[in-house]
Amino acid sequence: MRDVTTLSATPASSSPLMGALETHIQKATDALLAWQQADGHWVFELEADATIPSEYVLLVHHLGETPDLELERKIGVYLRRIQGDHGGWPLFKDGDFDISASVKAYFALKMIGDSPDAPHMRRAREAILAHGGGARVNVFTRIQLALYGVIPWRAVPVMPPEIIFLPHWSPFTIWKISYWARTTIVPLLVLQTLKPKARNPRGITVDELFVEPPATVGPPAKAPHQRWSWFLLFRGIDMALRALDPLMPRGPRKRAIEAALAFVRERLNGEDGLGAIYPPMANSVMMFDVLGFPPEYPERAVARRSIEKLLVVGDEEAYCQPCVSPVWDTALTCHALLEAGGETAVAKTNKGLDWLKPLQVLDLAGDWAVTKPDVRPGGWAFQYANAHYPDLDDTAVVVMAMDRARQAAGGDQRFDIAIDRAREWVLGLQSRDGGWAAFDADNSYTYLNNIPFSDHGALLDPPTEDVAARCVSMLAQLGDTLQTSAPMARGVDYLRKTQLAEGSWYGRWGLNYVYGTWSVLCALNAAGLGRDDPAMRKAADWLIRIQNVDGGWGEDGTSYKLDYRGFEPAPSTASQTAWALLGLMAAGEVDHPAVERGVAYLARTQAPDGLWDEERYTATGFPRVFYLRYHGYRKFFPLWAIARYRNLKRANDPRVAFGM
Numbered sequence: 001m002r003d004v005t006t007l008s009a010t011p012a013s014s015s016p017l018m019g020a021l022e023t024h025i026q027k028a029t030d031a032l033l034a035w036q037q038a039d040g041h042w043v044f045e046l047e048a049d050a051t052i053p054s055e056y057v058l059l060v061h062h063l064g065e066t067p068d069l070e071l072e073r074k075i076g077v078y079l080r081r082i083q084g085d086h087g088g089w090p091l092f093k094d095g096d097f098d099i100s101a102s103v104k105a106y107f108a109l110k111m112i113g114d115s116p117d118a119p120h121m122r123r124a125r126e127a128i129l130a131h132g133g134g135a136r137v138n139v140f141t142r143i144q145l146a147l148y149g150v151i152p153w154r155a156v157p158v159m160p161p162e163i164i165f166l167p168h169w170s171p172f173t174i175w176k177i178s179y180w181a182r183t184t185i186v187p188l189l190v191l192q193t194l195k196p197k198a199r200n201p202r203g204i205t206v207d208e209l210f211v212e213p214p215a216t217v218g219p220p221a222k223a224p225h226q227r228w229s230w231f232l233l234f235r236g237i238d239m240a241l242r243a244l245d246p247l248m249p250r251g252p253r254k255r256a257i258e259a260a261l262a263f264v265r266e267r268l269n270g271e272d273g274l275g276a277i278y279p280p281m282a283n284s285v286m287m288f289d290v291l292g293f294p295p296e297y298p299e300r301a302v303a304r305r306s307i308e309k310l311l312v313v314g315d316e317e318a319y320c321q322p323c324v325s326p327v328w329d330t331a332l333t334c335h336a337l338l339e340a341g342g343e344t345a346v347a348k349t350n351k352g353l354d355w356l357k358p359l360q361v362l363d364l365a366g367d368w369a370v371t372k373p374d375v376r377p378g379g380w381a382f383q384y385a386n387a388h389y390p391d392l393d394d395t396a397v398v399v400m401a402m403d404r405a406r407q408a409a410g411g412d413q414r415f416d417i418a419i420d421r422a423r424e425w426v427l428g429l430q431s432r433d434g435g436w437a438a439f440d441a442d443n444s445y446t447y448l449n450n451i452p453f454s455d456h457g458a459l460l461d462p463p464t465e466d467v468a469a470r471c472v473s474m475l476a477q478l479g480d481t482l483q484t485s486a487p488m489a490r491g492v493d494y495l496r497k498t499q500l501a502e503g504s505w506y507g508r509w510g511l512n513y514v515y516g517t518w519s520v521l522c523a524l525n526a527a528g529l530g531r532d533d534p535a536m537r538k539a540a541d542w543l544i545r546i547q548n549v550d551g552g553w554g555e556d557g558t559s560y561k562l563d564y565r566g567f568e569p570a571p572s573t574a575s576q577t578a579w580a581l582l583g584l585m586a587a588g589e590v591d592h593p594a595v596e597r598g599v600a601y602l603a604r605t606q607a608p609d610g611l612w613d614e615e616r617y618t619a620t621g622f623p624r625v626f627y628l629r630y631h632g633y634r635k636f637f638p639l640w641a642i643a644r645y646r647n648l649k650r651a652n653d654p655r656v657a658f659g660m
Contacts, residue, residue: 017600021646024603028639029340031610032333033348035635040351042333043326044632045312047319048621050079050089050101052278054108055144056307056320059282061111062147063289064199071311074318076112079105080120081317087127092557092617092627099131100141103209107144111204125208133211138625139220139455140279143188147286148198150206155217157452158241160248161189161256164263168370172448175370178461179389179439182367183275185453186263187283193257196290223455224562230450238452261291267388268299273306276386277323281306322621322628327380327394329632330356334401335660336636338408339643346408353405353415356380356398360418361390368429371441375428378421391438392429393467393509395422396474400659403477423478426471427487434490435463435498436471438509458622464508465498465516469523473659476526492527495520499535502566503542511618511627512559513567514576517543518583526659531588540587543580544594548572551601553580556616560623574612575630577601578637585644588654599645602638611635 035042053075060067084090088102106124114121128134134145135155145151164186166173174182207214219238222231264284267274273281281303288300295301310321330352337345361377366388369375379390380398399422402415431442444462448454472491480488499505499520500513507516517539529536547553552572559568581598589595607613614634617627648654 017596017603018646018649020603021599021642024606025340025639025643025646027610028606028635028642029337029342029345029610032337032635032639033345035333036348036352040348040355041326041330042352042632043324044329044630044635046321046323046325047312047629047631048322048626049091049098050082050105050108051626052310052322053078053319054101054104055278055282056311057108057111058104058144058148058198059285059307061200061202061204062198062286063295064201065295071313071318072112074313074316075320076109076114078317078319079109083120083124087123088131089124091625092629093615095557095627097127097131099128100137102128102131103134103137103141103206104144106209107148107204107206110206111202116208128209129211134206134209134214135212135217139453142217142220143192145206145214147191147196148200148205151214151217153192153195154242155219156192157219158238158245159185159189159192159453160241160245161193161260162248162252164189164256164259172451175367176443176445177448177459178443179367180275180277180280180461181459183267183277183280183389184283186260187274187280187287189260190257190287191283191290193253194290196286220452220455223457225457226450226455230447231452234451257291261287265299268303269306269385269387271302271306271309272383272385273303273309275389276381276383278307278310278320281310322626324383325630325632326384327356327359327398328382329630329636331380331394331397331401332640333632333636335397335404335658336640336643338401338404339640339647341643341647346405349401350405350409353402356402357415357418359384360398360422361387362421364388366390368440371443372428376421376424378423378425380422389439390425392426392436393438393470395426396467396470397660399423399426399474400477404658419478423474426474430471430487430490431463433463434494435465435468436491437461437463438467456622456625458625463494465495465505466507466509466519468494469505469516469519470660472523473519473526476523476528477659482527488527492524492529495523496535499539503538503540504567505539507620508623509620510579511555511557511576511620512623514543514546514553514555514579514583515618518579518586521583521586522656522660525586525588525656531654536587540584540589542567543584543587544589544592547580547594547598551597552577552605553598554616555618557620557624557627560620562624571616572601573616573618573634574602574605574614575618575633575637578641581641582644582660585641585648585654586656590645590648590654595645599642602642606638612638 086097088097089105091098142156146153146156168175274284284303293300334349334352337349364387365377379395381390382394399419406412429441440461443460449457449459475488482489504513505516505520546567553576554570554572556570577598584595612634617629619628619630621628
């Protein structure tokens with residue numbers, strides 16, 4: 001494997017673009033270094049849609065807390081700003097109307113004090129009613145409305161707490177769903193059983209958002225992704241459970257609630273919160289509340305503080321993040337800086353990697369061990385702390401950054417043990433089909449997405465192309481080959497099988513086919529496939545074909561629609577342009593005119609501060625349900641792409657040095 005410093009040591013091309021590129025790289029490098037925290041890590045804002053800040057407002061009033069009026073005012077400013085031209089709230093910038101986000105945002109603004117007669121509230125209400133009213137919201141929004149007494153609990157699918165006792169061989173068990181669903185549902189089992197009503201000291205209701213009387217709202221309808229046969233079966237089970245629920249013996253029910261409480265306590269995760277994501281964190285606080293634990297009770301208090309740490313409060317606006325992303329941000333920033341090179345950048349990168357090293361989870365077998373009990377822990381989580389839930393994507397990216405730093409330093413051994421343990425864990429979490437998921441192995445019980453609770457279609461954590469690509473890249477960068485490593489060969493076979501007819505790959509955690517295709521091309525390149533391999537050639541041709549006329553690439557959340565029939569253009573973004581460029585260079589196309597046009601686009605759109613502007617969302621929480629705007633993506637991905645372009649052009653070598 002070649003050293004990254006070697007790539008930047010040969011003479012530069014004399015083209016005008018290459019001549020100016022060093023200035024662009026240095027400006028971006030300096031700007032990115034300025035964001036480093038004192039202890040060495042990087043963390044950038046992680047923004048979702050109106051849902052999380054709205055739920056934060058409603059949580060405060062559910063608990064009957066004295067609200068911070070200035071904070072509420074700032075959240076109100078934020079919610080009004082992101083309201084769509086259609087009158088409601090979208091799931092991403094310039095997206096279509098979303099009824100669930102819109103109902104929550106309207107409710108929160110009314111709770112804050114906005115008059116229903118205000119123009120923005122009237123527009124929102126008219127849009128909501130035009131789309132069928134509050135009865136059309138998803139299950140999670142129904143639960144929020146039921147907690148406030150707006151709609152009856154019969155409008156929410158039954159989830160008896162006794163399901164926590166179901167064994168792993170059962171058709172449904174909490175161990176057959178994803179980590180995010182598991183940590184969200186377990187405290188919800190208590191809430192749905194005890195059915196608390198929000199204190200709501202201001203007495204706010206949203207009956208005006210319903211076409212029919214809210215008290216008459218029935219169970220949710222079949223979601224578009226659900227099959228009628230499965231849905232009707234599970235609807236029948238739901239009806240039976242609803243009839244049996246009042247007859248459940250008190251003893252087992254009490255033990256089930258105690259088991260749910262014990263589950264939460266074991267995973268409470270200090271001030272980083274249950275699952276380190278907002279929904280289970282908020283549910284845990286409400287669970288402690290309904291069970292009678294006072295605000296000062298230590299576990300409830302720490303759970304409540306974890307939510308406050310998600311707030312982003314500016315001079316005029318505020319919002320609540322769904323979670324924080326320091327490990328992901330730090331690892332990716334390190335890759336970009338190592339690509340940029342230079343003594344200062346490499347030194348700062350090593351400080352960031354030193355910060356990451358002790359965050360590796362080595363002493364706790366998390367929920368993933370239910371499926372893989374014989375595998376030793378060794379992964380990294382996405383957040384500052386989330387020991388029960390490390391993920392494969394972060395782990396692979398951290399390992400590749402550490403390996404790059406190790407090679408750049410001529411074989412520095414201080415990361416060797418961490419890399420070896422992580423590699424062992426990644427290999428142990430490979431799924432049967434050869435792919436890798438984010439948090440679990442073989443979490444592919446697709447029939448469960450037909451249960452009434454799963455109208456969002458995101459109950460599971462199956463293997464995906466982007467995470468599998470990252471794991472293949474890591475193995476290849478560490479020296480595995482298709483001839484010597486059966487796991488890597490199985491991983492490459494998985495990637496070959498999942499390529500779409502158009503040439504792209506699906507991107508589960510980033511938007512979308514551009515993200516997936518970049519990820520897989522890097523993996524196939526690292527695995528030793530040549531630029532003439534049919535999969536590589538087809539993917540590169542697809543990326544070239546979808547380039548925008550301005551030289552950039554863009555894609556938005558509509559690409560996740562169930563009837564996807566091919567790529568649909570969207571405005572160019574800096575991060576998606578960077579992914580496309582990195583993918584094309586991995587496919588051996590560094591000299592293609594499309595690559596030069598893409599690099600020119602990034603050079604032309606670099607902001608005066610050395611970074612790039614990017615208001616559009618380019619990442620995914622749950623397809624069709626929840627999207628993300630990583631504020632760091634515009635900072636490190638473009639730098640990474642233009643620095644790699646410089647390095648490959650200087651080396652006069654079409655190959656890429658590393659797995660990413």
